[in-house]
Amino acid sequence: MEVSKDNVVTLEFKVYDNDTNELLEDTKEVGPFFYIHGEGQFVPIVEETLEGKEKGFKTTIMISPDDGYGHYDEELVQQMAREDFSEFDDIYEGMEFIADMDDDTERDYVITSIDGDDITVDGNHPFADRNLRFEVEITDVRKATPEELEHGHVHFEGFDDECDCDCDCD
Template sequence: MPIGANKVVTLNFTLKDEQGNILDTTENAQPFSYISGQEQILPKLEEEVDSMIIGGKKHISIPAAEAYGEYNEEVVQVVGRENFPQDFLLEVGMQYIASAPDGTKMPFTITNVEGDDITIDFNHPLAGKDLEFDVELLDVRDASPEELAHGHVHGPDGHHHH
C-alpha cells in the first residue's frame, strides 16, 4: 500500500555519487524526516520510498536528469568583485544566495577567483551527477495539522525550528 501524501516519513539514508563517494548520510546522526507529497525531496526518491514498508531497505539509483538536472554551462558567469559587498569572503567553494529582480532566491557557488574576476555557478552542486541512495524506512505517521500548515516536520516534543 503506498504511503501517500501528508505523512511524516522518517528514514535513514546514505547518498553516494556514481564513484561511490559519500555525499550525505544520517549515519551517526538523527534520522531524516519529511512530509510526503510536499516536494520536500527529489520526486524520483519519494516515488521509490512510497512503495516501501517500515523496516524495509532499498537501493535507489537516480540519474542526473531526474535528480538535480544536467550540468548547464550557460548558468556559469564571470562577474566583477564590485558586485559583492566588501565584507564578502570570496573563496572557491563558498556558497551564497543572489536575489533576482522578481525576488526569486538563486543559490550559487564561487568556482574561481582571479583578481577582480569572480566565477559564479548557479548549477545545483549535485547537477550532472547520478545519485545512489541506500534507504531504510523507519517510520510513517500522519502529519499533524500544525506540521501541514507550517510545511515542515516538528520534533517529538512539539515545535522545533532550526
C-alpha cells in the same frame, strides 16, 4: 504508519556516483534527512519509491540525471563582482548562498573561485549530470502537524508553539 501525502518521513541514506562508486553524501555524517512527503521536497523518483512503505524499509534506487538533479548547465556558472557580496563579512571558495532570481524564485549557488574582485559562482546542483545510487532506509514516519503543513517544512521536537526554525514564520 505508511509513507503517504503529508506525512513526515525521516531517512538515513548514502548517495553514490554510480559510475565511479564515489560516496557523495552520507546522512550518518550530518544527521537524518526529514521531508514532508508529497510536497515536492525531495527527488520525485525517491518519493514514488517510498510511497506506501513503512519504518524499516530499505532499498537502493538508481537515479539518472533526467530523474534526479538534471544536467549540468553552463549558463548557471556566472561571474560576479566582489561588491555583489558586500552584505557578507567573509566570502570564500565553497561558500553557499541563496540568490533571488528575476522570476521571484530562489536558487542555491556556491562560490567556485575567487580571483581578486572576480567571483565565479555555480548554480548547478552538485549532483547534476551524475548517475546516482541512493541507498535509503526509512527510520520514521509520522503525520505532519498543521503548522508544518502551513509552513511547508518539518519542525523538530523541543520547539514551543512558535516556529523557531529560522524560516521567517510568524
